[in-house]
Amino acid sequence: MNRKTLVLPAVVGLLAPVLAACGGSDEGGEAIVVGTTDQFIASADSPAPLDPAIGYEAGVWNVLRQTVQTLTHIPRGGGEPVPEAAKACSFTDTENESYRCTLRDGLTFADGTPVTPEDVKYSIQRVIDIKDESGPIGLLDNIDTIETKGEDQVVFHLRTPDATFPYKLATPPAGIVPKDKYPAKSPREGFQVDGSGPYTMKPEVKNNQVVKVVFTKNPKYKGDLEIKNQKVELDLFPDAAAMGKALDDKKIDMMTRTMSPEQAQKLLAEPKEGVKLTEMPGLAISYLAFNTEAPEVKNKAVRQAMAQVIDRGSIASKVYGSTAEPLYSLIPSGITGHTTPFFDKYGEPDVAKAARTLDKAGISTPVTFTLHYTTDHYGPATKAEFEMLAEQLNASKLFQVDIEGKAWDKYRPEQKKGEYSVYGMGWFPDFPDPDTYTAPFLDKNNFLNSPYRSALAQDTLIPQSRREADRSAASDAFEKLQDIVATDVPVLPIWQGKQYVASLDGLNGVEYAVNSSADLQLWELGRGTS
Structure with a gap:
């Protein structure tokens, strides 16, 4: 893999870069079905596996990213964070200790309730207050105070300088959640996730374990992402073999985490008709x-x-x-x-x-x-x-x-x-x-x-x-x-x-659907003419 220099921004500007889409759009038709071997289980030790204040695993974050919106996000292809729920963010001092974001106009949760600076403050403060010992608190514990200004601004005052803070605001623990569904001082138990992100979600659960998550395009979404489909189903499999069989039987359109080494090597050596193997940079x-x-x-x-x-x-x-x-x-x-x-x-x-x-x-x-x-x-x-x-x-x-x-x-x-x-x-x-x-x-x-x-x-x-x-x-x-x-x-x-993704022919956007950090970006997937 080529080494690249990452330069963090002093300002996340008003206009995010516009990147040409490679895949086609899928504004109707059947759901795109994506397979994974991730497991989401509720137990006495972990009753709230999908709460942004608790979940600190790649699989959990891949569910949260589809549903919970963050102030900034990493654009397609990587690089500096750009605005997402915000329309502009920047450090307001030369020491990188004070970071201000201005929310997009008309931003709402999926149920139509307006998203306010107070919601942003509430959402991030609850992660800090819950302070789960195995959760993502380490990403946000440098925040000293969160200040709201007017109807659309939130300011983060940091204890010490942190030029990586725009990146941290792009992670699911910094996602904006509705106050009426997420307690301020305790986790939200169960598997439901609510937010202002590109999709709404509905989990299918058997024996306290998720077997499928149905993501439906959020008509209220306002942000930087271009959503190329109407619905995606995330099917959870017990192992890679079962997931691979589902792809062979055309019951899923793509398999992601985690293909076995044998599956990837076999497809490399003996490509299957109608199946595309995509290799991506891996940072795991x-x-x-x-x-x-x-x-x-x-x-x-x-x-x-x-x-x-x-x-x-x-x-x-x-x-x-x-x-x-x-x-x-x-x-x-x-x-x-x-x-x-x-x-x-x-x-x-x-x-x-x-x-x-x-x-x-x-x-x-x-x-x-x-x-x-x-x-x-x-x-x-x-x-x-x-x-x-x-x-x-x-x-x-x-x-x-x-x-x-x-x-x-x-x-x-x-x-x-x-x-x-x-x-x-x-x-x-x-x-x-x-x-x-x-x-x-x-x-x-x-x-x-x-x-x-x-x-x-x-x-x-x-x-x-x-x-x-x-x-x-x-x-x-x-x-x-x-x-x-x-x-x-x-x-x-x-x-x-390294990362490999296998998909059926006719599915577009696969090369962007998983980035180098293993983030799943379902909005990139579509069917149609490339």
Whole structure:
């Protein structure tokens, strides 16, 4: 993938760039049906999986983006945020600490109720007030106060300078929701989502689990997006095989998250008549994470030895084939500031070096622990990946490792409670900037609820990186952050993935329907003449 420099705007202007549509429009006819293996389950531990204040997963965000409108959004093809629910946004100071947005005229929720600056304030303040420990609070907790002015303006006063704030306002946690449907201090339970976005939604639920979501074009929508269809159904499948069969049987028009590596490679090698495979840039990463207070891995020498033993290249090639490549930093290639500190520090896998690291720290071997992974969240190859990880670690004789897999609705609550010493996770970026690969793991209110702390990262480097409107100027801070991760190993990057989408002929806009951050943009899909 080509590296590109991301430059954040000082102003999000009144006029968004107009991009020519590639696909045709679909102003009538049958619904476009899109398949996914994402799962949305309500449980005692997670009764409100689709609340913007709670949901912090790619699949959840892909539902929210269709229904809940944000002040800004990332335009087709990427780049700087442009206005969406707002008609103009800008920093009003030179320090990037005060950000003002003016709402579009006549903006309403789907039921016709006017959207006001007070609604914007209410929606974002409730995310801050609910402060869910595994939710997206880290994206918004730099907001000090939210001020409304007149009938159409809202001003965000930040605690510290943050040039990435326009990007954060483009994420679903900053979405505008109606007060009468979302409690101020508690989550909205269930699966219904309401907003002022391009679609209304209706979930179909069986046994506290969503099996389908029907998105219907919102006639009240006013924003920057051009909607090329009237209705899209998101069908949820238990696995990639079932989703693939539905495409073969023409019961769905497109399959997205998550095709198996075998499916993608087979379509690459043996294209099927009537089926198009689209490859897109991928910024998703896979990594091991550690409860750094757990006795098995509390000493960083254990984590360093694991980094020295694991063969990322073998895992990527043997398990994922052409759909993944080894990763040697939290920041993947294709993002400004990417370096390779894990390769620079540890080089090729070397058991003797790992043994010396453990011996120097006085660690008795073999080090025994369980590798935990989720069975149903990141695709069907996860089990094979963890079997190979365990095989590599055990073959070194320095570790004695078992693996244990659990469904996501059990896995995530146990992980955030600190019940796992070593566990696997994946990460899809909140927005295309190096900040989203560092702050969620190293800052306060981090996504993993990790006990790991680096004062240098939290107090100096992260704030320093956010002062730079030109993101290339922040590269030095991000290089140091990556070096800290490679030295202390609170997380251990494994691979970076590519994205593939399979679709039936006649469906247009597929190349824009999933962006590099894995955001699903259903409004881009249409049928008709290209």
